[in-house]
Structures are given as C-alpha cells and as structure tokens.
Amino acid sequence: MKISLGRQSILLLGVNGLFVLAGALSGTFLNVYLWKSRPDYAMLGWFTVSQQLAIGLTFWIAGKWVKEHNKMSALRLGTALSGLFYMTVLWVGSSAVDWIWPLGILLGCALGLFWIAFNVVYFEITDRDNRDLFNGWVGLLGSMTGIIGPWFSGLVISRMTDNTGYRLIFTVSLVIYVIAVVFSFFLKKRKVSGTYRWSEPWLQLSKPHSPWRPLALGLFAQGVREGVFAFLIALLVYVATAQEYKLGQFSLITSAVALVSYWAAGKWFKPQYRAKGMLIGAILLFIVLMPLLWKVTYGTLLIMGIGSAFAMPLYILPMISAGFDMMGTSDENVEKRVELVVLRELSLMIGRLFGLGVFILTVLNEPSLRTLTWLIIILGAFPLIGWVFMRKMLRHTEGKGTTSS
Secondary structure, three states: OOOOOOHHHHHHHHHHHHHHHHHHHHHHHHHHHHHHHOOOHHHHHHHHHHHHHHHHHHHHHHHHHHHHOOHHHHHHHHHHHHHHHHHHHHHHHHHHHHHHHHHHHHHHHHHHHHHHHHHHHHHHHOOHHHHHHHHHHHHHHHHHHHHHHHHHHHHHHHHOOOOHHHHHHHHHHHHHHHHHHHHHOOOOOOOOOOOOOOOHHHHHHHOOOOOHHHHHHHHHHHHHHHHHHHHHHHHHHHHHHOOHHHHHHHHHHHHHHHHHHHHHHHHHOOHHHHHHHHHHHHHHHHHOOOHHHHOOOHHHHHHHHHHHHHHHHHHHHHHHHHHHHHHOOOHHHHHOHHHHHHHHHHHHHHHHHHHHHHHHHHHHHOOOHHHHHHHHHHHOOHHHHHHHHHHHHHHHHOOOOOOOO
16 A cells, blocks of 8 residues: 655654754854854753753643643744844844843744644644655655754854854745745644643553553653753864864764655655664664764764764654554544644653753863763663563554544
C-alpha cells in the first residue's frame, strides 16, 4: 500500500518549513551575535535557560487555549512573536546582552506557542502509517533550510562591516515570519473537544506501570544532550575559526548530510526497526564525539557534525513517532492529546534544564576548552541512557496499530 500525505499535511509542512527557515537564517548566528558583544559562556547558558523555562511553561499554560479554543491562533501568535523577537533585537542592538532574560522569555514564549499548536495539529492530520513519512519530510525540510539559511547568512555577515550583516539577516527573518503567518491562514480550523486538565501530565506519570514513565525518562535523556548541544557546538565552531562564514559552511555541510539521512530514514525506516535503529543511532552519536578528545578544531567539529547528522534520524525518529503513536493507542489518549503533548515537552524541558545547569556550573568553575570537551563527551552519552529507558516500550509497541485521530 502506497503511503502519502494529504493537502493539510503538506500545508503544515510548508508553514513549518518557513518557520524553520527564518530560525535557520538568524538563530544559528544569534548566540554568536551575543558572544561578540560579551564573550561569556555562562551568559549564553542563562539565555538558553530563560528560553527553555518559557517554552515549557508556555506549553503548559497555552494547552488550555489549544484544546478548548483555536489552536491555529496559537500557531500564528507564536510565529508573530518570533518576528517580534528579532524586531526587538534589531532595536536594542548590541545592548541585547543586557536583556538576556526578557529576550529569552520572549523567544521561548514564541517557540512554545508555535510548537504546541504544530505538534497537536501534526498528530491530528497524521496516523501511524504515515507518521514516519511526515517526520522524514520535517527532517528533510529542516536539513534543506539548514543548508541554505546559515550558509547564506554567514556569507552576508562576513562581507559586511560591523553588525550590518546581522541586522540585514534579522530583518529577512522577520519578513519570512510574516509570510509564514499568511500561509497559516490556509490551514483549516481544527475541531475542539473536551476540557483541559492542568494536572494530567503528573497524573499520567503517577499511575503504576504507566507507559509514559519510560517515555518521559527517554525524553529527559534526549533533552540533557540537546539543551547544550543546540547552541554550544555552533559557538565552538565560531570560537575555533573566528569566521561567521565558516560557521555557515559547517551548517551547510552537516545539513546536506542530514538531508540525505532524513530522506533515507523517511523512506525506509519502518516502525518494526525502531528499537534497533535507535540503539545504533545512540551509539554512533557518542562515537563521533571522540575526535574532540584529540583537539577541538574546525576539522574535528566537522567530523562530529557530519557523523551526528548521519546518525540523528536513527535516534530521533523512533523517539518522536513512538510518543505520538502512544497518544493514539486509545480513544481516551486521543481525547487527552493536548495534555500528552504538554507532558512530552515538559519532560524535554526538565532534561534540557538539567543539562544547562551542569553546563553553567562547569563554565563558572572551570571555563577551559578541555573541560568543555569532556562535558560534551559526558552529555553526548545520554542518548544511550535514553535508549535504555525506551527499549522495552519500543519493542512492545512495534507492529501495533493506533486509534484513528
């Protein structure tokens, strides 16, 4: 049977692609922009902490609006606030380092609103049969924007004096966010049903033998790694080269590899392979960090980046798909899909905050490059811990169907 995506799925992919493109253009260089104003690892760590706190709380609070009112409004508001964030950065300029917490909270609220709406709509318009295909396309589009966006940004920024290039790129992102808002109006308004239960995430985890416990622990482990890697690796590329163009080139190469690997995973990675695939991905994600123990250079970072781009789909697609499949295992879970999306995000948030807490304590006490390298190695082992938590659940759910959403 041929698996395909419907018109609404394709539209949602388009809105997601524009949102991710705007973020790829500016987000890759946002921390570099702050670093050039104040080279302080801890400051960037706190900026990321403020984002993650805002994302998690926004998911939890906005869940009521998404479930009981218009989830498309949340998606549009999140996109609009993302544009407002870059407008604010343009306005405050190099003084942005003095407004780390307000700016981080604004960006976190924007991301939280967009992604809670996106995740709920994504669940509603896909099923177990085409979910891996949709996730593969999300990864494919993310890789394509990762190829175009940072490379273009790095080229523009490196050829302009002072911060003129940054201001131009932030402006382009602002325009793309506006276009994404316009596109979102072509998505149908989704049905609403039920009453939002604020305590549902905790109730689910408190149940004896709850299947959400291993998933929450797996997501926690995922968050520990990505909370730090999401900003530190790009920053280390800049620190090692002192060239924005090199960072753009790094993103171009690694995203090109990710494009192929996500395409292949979306085409051939079937649900029955999830447990083994996730283990292989976790092992590879750890092994590719080893060259950094020799020396942190552009070359060793590139080896790590290429290897991670190749292995990440094997690890991340089972994690994403298994969680959303669990939401469809019963009519009761389908009814609670918003609360379960919130549970998923809160688990990731706690993991990210844990990783960031370890990072901040480390750089406050010993901010050397060697110490950071060992920290990367330790945090990079957490995908293996995530697989340990997830393995039984993945094997148990392989081959099982879901309730139609």
